[in-house]
Amino acid sequence: MHDPREGVTPQGTIRTGARRQAVSPVHEPVLRAAVDAVAGRCALYLYGSVATGTASVPTSDVDLLSIGLTAAEARRIAGSLSARFRDVCRELSIGPAGWDQLDEDGDEAYGLRVFLRHYAVHLHGPDPAASLPAFPADVRAARGFNGDLARHVGRWMTALEQGEDPARLGTRVARKTLLAVAGLVSVRDGTWTTDRRSAAGRWGQLEPQTSVESLVAWLDLPPTDPAAVQAALAGPVAAVTEAFAAEIGRWDV
Structure with a gap:
C-alpha cells in the first residue's frame, strides 16, 4: 500500500x-x-x-x-x-x-x-x-536500493528456463522492476518514491514507448503463462534495466 x-x-x-x-x-x-x-x-x-x-x-x-x-x-x-x-x-x-x-x-x-x-x-x-x-533522496540512495537489478534479471531468466512457476516468478519480476522504475522517476523528477503503481503511471508519461503497465497488472493477478514472463523480460524489464544502468548505475561490487 x-x-x-x-x-x-x-x-x-x-x-x-x-x-x-x-x-x-x-x-x-x-x-x-x-x-x-x-x-x-x-x-x-x-x-x-x-x-x-x-x-x-x-x-x-x-x-x-x-x-x-x-x-x-x-x-x-x-x-x-x-x-x-x-x-x-x-x-x-x-x-x-x-x-x-x-x-x-x-x-x-x-x-x-x-x-x-x-x-x-x-x-x-x-x-x-x-x-x-x-x-x-538522491541517485546514490536509488542505486543502493536497486543497483542489483541486472543481477536479478539473470536469475529470473535462469529460473524461467528451469521451469519455475510463472506466477511466483512474475510477481518477483514485477515488484523488483517497478521498484527500479520508482527510482528512475524519483531521480528524473527530483523527488522520492518507492510506490510502484504511481511510479509506473509517471513512467508512462516520461517514456510512453516503454510501458510497464503489464507489470503493474501482475501485482494483482500474476501471470500463468511462462511466455508472458519471457516477453516481459525481453521487453519492459530489459528497457528499465538499461535505463537504470545508464541514469543511476549498478552496484560497484
Missing part, C-alpha cells in the same frame, strides 16, 4: 511514514511472536505497509528484516509464523542480512543503511539504525 508520508524533507532527505506507533493493534500478536521466535539471536525490524499503518487484513504481508539470522533460520521461522497467522496476513517474510554488511563501503551496504534509517521499525535486539543520519 502507498505510504502517503513518503517524500522529501525541506532539507532534501528521505521522509517516510514508518514508525512504531503506526502499527495496527491487530498485527501486534504477530510481531510479539516474531520477537519471541528470534529472541537473543539477532536484531529484528519491521517494514512495509504494516510499519506505515496502511496494511489491509488479511491480504497484506508482514515484512521483517533480520540482522544476524541465517537464511535457513529466517525461512524456517517465517514459514512457521505464516501458517500460524494466516488469518491476519497473506504471508510473513524475514529477509536476512549480516552485521558485516553495515560497515562496508559499497552500494549494497549503503542501501541497507538507508533502508534501516528510513523504512525499518526496530522491534528487537541492537539497533544500529538509531545512530544513522538522515540520508539524501
